Amino acid sequence: MRNRTKLGTYHEIFMSIVSKTRIPISTIAKQMGRTGRGQRRATVSKYLSQMYEQKISLQPNLILKTFEYPKRIAYFCKKKSKSKIASTFMELRHDKRINYVLFISGLSDFFLTSRDENLDLKRYDLEIVEKSVLYTPIFTIPQGWCLSFEDAVKTLLNLDFKKGMLPRETEGALDWSDLDTRIFELMRENARRPFTEVA
Numbered sequence: 122m123r124n125r126t127k128l129g130t131y132h133e134i135f136m137s138i139v140s141k142t143r144i145p146i147s148t149i150a151k152q153m154g155r156t157g158r159g160q161r162r163a164t165v166s167k168y169l170s171q172m173y174e175q176k177i178s179l180q181p182n183l184i185l186k187t188f189e190y191p192k193r194i195a196y197f198c199k200k201k202s203k204s205k206i207a208s209t210f211m212e213l214r215h216d217k218r219i220n221y222v223l224f225i226s227g228l229s230d231f232f233l234t235s236r237d238e239n240l241d242l243k244r245y246d247l248e249i250v251e252k253s254v255l256y257t258p259i260f261t262i263p264q265g266w267c268l269s270f271e272d273a274v275k276t277l278l279n280l281d282f283k284k285g286m287l288p289r290e291t292e293g294a295l296d297w298s299d300l301d302t303r304i305f306e307l308m309r310e311n312a313r314r315p316f317t318e319v320a
Contacts, residue, residue, distance in 0.1 A: 130153070146166050153165060194235055199229050200245075209231075219240075
C-alpha cells in the first residue's frame with residue numbers, strides 16, 4: 122500500500138465513488154492496495170463510514186434529468202402566529218408535496234422545497250416571504266482551486282457578463298410505474314444504499 126495521509130485516503134475513496142457510484146468496497150480496497158496478506162478491506166469500510174459521519178463528504182444522491190415538473194421551488198416562510206411552530210414543522214415533514222423542510226431562524230421560520238408551483242401554505246398558517254426556482258445542481262470537480270484570491274478576483278473582474286440562456290438537453294418524459302418511483306425515492310438520498318434494504 123502506498124503511503125498516504127488520512128485526507129489523501131478520504132480523497133482516494135471519494136474519487137473511486139465519483140468514477141463509479143456503486144463501486145464495491147472490495148474494489149476500492151484493491152485499487153488502494155488494501156488487499157492481500159496483512160491488509161483488511163474493513164479499514165477502507167471504516168474510512169468510508171467516518172467520511173460520511175464526519176461530513177467530510179456527503180453520500181451520493183440521485184437526481185432526475187427529466188421529471189413531469191422538472192423545477193423544484195424553494196420557499197422561505199414565516200409563521201403568522203408564533204404558537205405551535207414545532208408541530209407545524211412535523212406537519213410539513215409529512216406533507217407528500219414537500220420534498221424537504223428545514224427549521225431556521227431570522228427573517229423566516231422555515232425553508233422548504235416542493236415541485237408544486239402553487240403550494241398553498243395558508244393551511245399551515247405560513248406566509249411566503251420569498252419564493253424561487255431551485256435548479257438541479259451539476260456537481261463538478263473543481264479545477265484552479267489553488268489560484269490566489271487576488272488572481273481569482275482579477276479573472277472575475279475581467280469577465281464579460283452577458284444575459285442569456287444556458288443550453289440544456291432533455292431526454293423526454295419518464296414512463297415509470299409506482300414501483301420505479303418508490304425505488305427512486307428510497308435511493309435518492311444515498312445511491313449506495315444496499316438493494317436488500319430497498320427491497
